């Protein structure tokens with residue numbers, strides 16, 4: 001078995017129920033390879049994002065995409081926390097997600113805009129898995145700086161930054177990140193998060 005396959009094996013989720021394999025294979029790497037992501041694949045990924053459900057079909061999500069070497073990439077990278085800059089620069093694509101604050105049909109606040117933007121990003125992550133690609137979300141960024149750097153208009157809020165690409169060699173990472181890369185993934189038990197009544201496990 002190749003080292004990269006072994007790592008995916010370590011990262012494979014171990015659910016108690018028969019979950020769709022594509023969902024189990026997704027994980028968030030910090031080591032990305034140099035291989036570029038094709039424009040066709042990028043279009044497929046963001047098309048998958050747009051097919052997410054959203055309240056009133058508002059589709060409040062917006063994305064700004066940078067490829068390594070372009071100005072958008074540098075601007076997004078420059079807004080990341082120091083910790084995230086320690087690994088995210090290996091990704092060939094960085095993008096940022098934004099949510100429109102109000103509904104278009106009545107100008108009222110859309111409280112679920114970040115939720116729906118997250119759903120779109122989750123769609124993208126699953127589509128990425130299907131294409132052999134990986135994404136890694138980042139809340140560690142300077143939101144006002146990102147807003148300014150990407151000239152985001154009033155009415156839209158930053159939600160997250162994302163690294164995207166093919167998986168790379170963990171040995172290329174600083175040791176503390178390399179250790180995280182090799183650690184098995186963990187989840188709370190379903191009994192801790194799904195209730196029949198608050199605090200009473202549904203199963």
Ligand SMILES: Cc1cc2nc3c(=O)[nH]c(=O)nc-3n(C[C@H](O)[C@H](O)[C@H](O)COP(=O)(O)O)c2cc1C
Pocket residue numbers: 026027028029084136137138139140141160185
């Ligand atoms: C919106 C969001 C923000 C995140 N922020 C960061 C971050 O700033 N830095 C980081 O290293 N990982 C970040 N993560 C990655 C999570 O730590 C990771 O998804 C979690 O540990 C579960 O691991 P898995 O995605 O491999 O299942 C973020 C993930 C999401 C979805």
